[in-house]
């Protein structure tokens with residue numbers, strides 16, 4: 001974990017900056033499992049990558065993930081979970097077995113993580129929890145891979161420990177189930193809080209630059225500027 005000051009001062013909008021090798025994070029999206037959950041692989045020129053919310057739930061989806069990593073010669077460095085709802089952690093065990101990575105999530109979602117097997121049973125899903133260590137993410141932690149840094153923003157309300165990963169240098173937000181195109185995360189699940197979610201989005205996401213591209217946990221991408229104008233919850 002690096003201090004956030006290490007990312008200060010970059011300005012990707014300035015075309016005179018020549019040292020731009022750290023400004024091209026690529027985002028690959030997979031739509032996995034019965035919940036149509038968005039799994040993301042983030043990578044840059046160094047070929048290092050992080051896997052965010054692996055939702056792969058069967059052999060076909062496992063192979064899609066592995067094939068992409070293999071085809072692009074990527075080196076998986078971190079397993080990140082925006083939150084611990086079952087659709088976002090279903091592939092944790094496979095990713096751990098395949099790449100030796102342990103999950104990183106916020107401690108306030110531990111109760112969801114620990115009850116994930118019984119929740120999966122409720123939904124009639126085949127799933128076994130990863131029996132391995134895990135690491136906690138704290139608000140404003142900087143997670144890094146290759147030349148890329150992601151700042152953790154804690155935006156509770158959909159779940160108590162929902163984290164958004166913000167690439168400050170390139171204005172990209174991996175939002176989990178916090179904010180969707182013209183919608184927000186549901187708040188009727190255990191630990192949900194509607195007012196807290198609205199406040200968190202206003203304070204931590206709508207204060208990011210309008211051009212910030214938002215990659216949500218379901219459905220298509222959007223931008224901060226578009227949601228400030230068009231999201232019916234605000």
Ligand SMILES: [Zn+2]
Pocket residue numbers: 083085158177
């Ligand atoms: Zn969720």
Ligand SMILES: [Zn+2]
Pocket residue numbers: 035037085087088177217218
């Ligand atoms: Zn979800």
